[in-house]
Amino acid sequence: MSRIGKKPVVIPAGVKVSVDAGIVTVEGKSKLTLPLPPQVAVAIEGDAVVVSRLDETRSSNAMQGLARSLINNMVIGVTQGFKKELAVVGVGYKAQVQGSTVTLTLGYSHPIIYTVPAGVTVTIDGTGTKITVEGADKQMVGEVAATLRRFRKPEPYKGKGIRYVDEQITLKEGKSVG
Numbered sequence: 351m352s353r354i355g356k357k358p359v360v361i362p363a364g365v366k367v368s369v370d371a372g373i374v375t376v377e378g379k380s381k382l383t384l385p386l387p388p389q390v391a392v393a394i395e396g397d398a399v400v401v402s403r404l405d406e407t408r409s410s411n412a413m414q415g416l417a418r419s420l421i422n423n424m425v426i427g428v429t430q431g432f433k434k435e436l437a438v439v440g441v442g443y444k445a446q447v448q449g450s451t452v453t454l455t456l457g458y459s460h461p462i463i464y465t466v467p468a469g470v471t472v473t474i475d476g477t478g479t480k481i482t483v484e485g486a487d488k489q490m491v492g493e494v495a496a497t498l499r500r501f502r503k504p505e506p507y508k509g510k511g512i513r514y515v516d517e518q519i520t521l522k523e524g525k526s527v528g
Contacts, residue, residue, distance in 0.1 A: 355390075355414030358398035359422045362429055367399055367421075374399075374421055378428030380469070380486040384420055387413040392421070399425075427486035434495035436481040440510035443502070444478035452481075456502040456512070464501070470494050481512075 361367055365378040369392045374384045386392060389410035393400050401418040403410040426432070438445055438454075446453045452472055454462040466472050470485040472494070481498060485491045495514070504511035506522045513519060 353415075355401055355403070355411070355416075355418045357418065358395070358400045359418060359425055361394075361397050361399060361425065365425060365428055367394060367425070369394065374424070376421070376424040376428050378425075379431070380428055382424045382427060382486060384417075384424060386417055389413045390417045392417065423488045427488055431484055431486055432488045432491045434483045434491055435515040436483070436495060436498055436512055437515050438479045438481065438512050439504070440502075440508075443510065443512075445474050445481055446478060447472055447474050452498070454498070454501055454512075457510075462501050464498065466494060472498075480515075 365376065367377075368375045372386045372388075374386060374392055376382050376384075389404055389407070390413050391402050391404055393402070399421055401414050401421065403414045438456075440457065442455065443457060444455050450466045450468075452464045452466060452474075454464065456462060467490060469487055470483060470490050473482045473484070474480065475482075483491050483495045483498070485494075499512045499514070502511040504513045504517075504519045506520070507524060509519045509521055
């Protein structure tokens, strides 16, 4: 029995939600679409979106909760948006943004050039050590942040690399003479 799936998603003022042929569209500051899983049905009742199961199987129970969470994330995305912050740590490590490309200097023999997908904005502070990834689609924001982090993961001895701002890196002890 899905507890999350039973809760209705409240539609705030200024947000328009429509359901059409198995596709949910949410419009606000931006527009997001979601194809629904085949085991669920979505209805708009007043100022709320209600997700219901078509049968009583375990998979449809899971899909009800999944669909409700995704629709809720879409509503939050078009009203507030999502944000991930990354820190570039290391001597000589920096990031620059020009238009929709991010250039990373991370100690390799060449700079890394990453093209940011549409719908996501990347900003970098003046020192080039703090990267902010923002957008309406939670999955895309997380994917871009994870991709940027993957170019140079934090290493366990000095902690150099790209990390999330709230991430704790456990540093290992170096070699000891003895």
